[in-house]
Amino acid sequence: MENSHFKAIIITSLGVLLMSFESLLIKLTSIQALTFSFYVGLFMFLSINIILFSTKQKKIVSVYKESLKPIIICGILFGISNIFFISAIKNTSVANTVMIFASAPLFSSLYAYLLYKEKSKKNIYIASFFIFLGLFIIFSSQIGGGDLIGNLFALACVNLFALSFVILSKYKKANRLAITAFAGFSITIISFTFVDSFIIDNRTLMILLLAGVLVSPISRLLMGIGTKSLPASEVSILLIIETLMAPVWVWIVLKEVPSSSTFLGGSIILVTLLLNSIYLIKSKKAV
Numbered sequence: 240m241e242n243s244h245f246k247a248i249i250i251t252s253l254g255v256l257l258m259s260f261e262s263l264l265i266k267l268t269s270i271q272a273l274t275f276s277f278y279v280g281l282f283m284f285l286s287i288n289i290i291l292f293s294t295k296q297k298k299i300v301s302v303y304k305e306s307l308k309p310i311i312i313c314g315i316l317f318g319i320s321n322i323f324f325i326s327a328i329k330n331t332s333v334a335n336t337v338m339i340f341a342s343a344p345l346f347s348s349l350y351a352y353l354l355y356k357e358k359s360k361k362n363i364y365i366a367s368f369f370i371f372l373g374l375f376i377i378f379s380s381q382i383g384g385g386d387l388i389g390n391l392f393a394l395a396c397v398n399l400f401a402l403s404f405v406i407l408s409k410y411k412k413a414n415r416l417a418i419t420a421f422a423g424f425s426i427t428i429i430s431f432t433f434v435d436s437f438i439i440d441n442r443t444l445m446i447l448l449l450a451g452v453l454v455s456p457i458s459r460l461l462m463g464i465g466t467k468s469l470p471a472s473e474v475s476i477l478l479i480i481e482t483l484m485a486p487v488w489v490w491i492v493l494k495e496v497p498s499s500s501t502f503l504g505g506s507i508i509l510v511t512l513l514l515n516s517i518y519l520i521k522s523k524k525a526v
Contacts (some may be wrong), residue, residue, distance in 0.1 A: 240456060244469075247464075247465045247467070247474070248469065249460065249467045250465035251445065251465030251477050252467060252472065252477055253458075253464065254457075254463075255480045256480055256481075256484060257454055257486065258454070258455075259484035261450060261454055261455065261458075262486075262488070262489060263489050265328040265494060266333065266393065266489055268447070272322070272325045272329040272330075273326075273435070275325050275329075275436075276429075276430040277426070277430035278444075278447040278451060279424075279450050280452040281427045281451070282423075282448060282450070282451025283419065283420070283426070283456060284420055284421075284424045285457045285459075286451065286453075287416055287419055287423060288420050289458070290416060291416050292415075298432035303421075305369075306413035309409075310417050313407045314404045314418050314421030314422045314425050316403035318423070318424070318425025318448075319425065320400040320403065321420070321426055322426055322430065323392045323393070324392075324393070326392040327396055328389075329389070331392075331393065332495055332501065333391055333485050333486050333495060334486040334498075335498075335501050336497075337482045337486065338391045338482065338501060338504065338505035339390060339394055339396075340482070340511075341505070341509060341512060342399075343401045344366070346397060346398055346402075348363050354405060355405075355409070360376075360445070363368075363515075366515040369510050370511055371381065373508035375504070376500050376503050377501055377504035378499055379500070381384075391435045400407040400415070415459070416460065419459045419463075423451075473516070473520065476513065476517075479509060479513060482509060484511070518525055
């Protein structure tokens with residue numbers, strides 16, 4: 240049992256670490272957010288369905304048919320959330336985006352109550368105060384600046400992601416890869432509707448292939464396998480890997496340095512999430 244738990248942690252950690260490269264790949268291109276979204280969504284849809292076909296073969300149709308409702312709802316929400324994420328990365332720093340995205344547990348608790356009347360425990364209210372404080376520090380220093388629109392995209396992204404996560408928690412048997420594939424389909428269709436240009440050069444195509452065929456699907460596959468046997472509190476801690484490493488890759492390659500307000504606000508959010516997750520783990524062990 241302990242070996243399988245440790246294996247799940249390693250697999251999930253590798254998935255989250257691989258996912259942390261997505262922000263750098265977005266920053267390495269000069270194309271518009273919607274153009275990037277269109278190609279990545281298309282490559283995600285194709286590559287993940289290839290994985291599904293290779294593992295499920297003739298059962299691939301039943302995979303979609305059995306969980307059609309959550310696949311469509313969560314796929315669309317995840318898809319729009321991804322478009323907002325890419326738009327955020329294009330309009331503000333990676334650090335700002337991932338620090339704001341780290342507040343997902345707060346919004347998940349809010350939507351769980353609004354949709355299913357699930358009441359949060361006292362620790363969530365305490366954590367929410369400090370997360371809001373961190374978000375306020377990040378936003379307040381950039382009101383009127385160029386980063387504000389990117390921060391708002393990131394805030395929209397985390398809200399839709401949290402909403403989809405809450406809905407998905409009620410459909411535990413729904414195939415996560417099928418949902419991610421439909422998210423890719425949603426990204427492609429929505430981007431196609433609004434994109435101005437589909438023209439890309441060979442370098443950009445290579446980056447898009449890397450993002451849409453390797454990084455995105457493989458990271459989701461690893462996370463999907465690993466998180467099946469891990470409690471939410473442990474998953475929350477592992478997701479901090481992405482929050483910490485994404486700005487590091489961008490700093491190493493592109494020398495993008497986060498602002499002091501991002502450091503301060505982001506540190507408050509990260510420490511809050513870490514302490515809250517540790518509290519939840521200890522509480523479960525005490526029961």
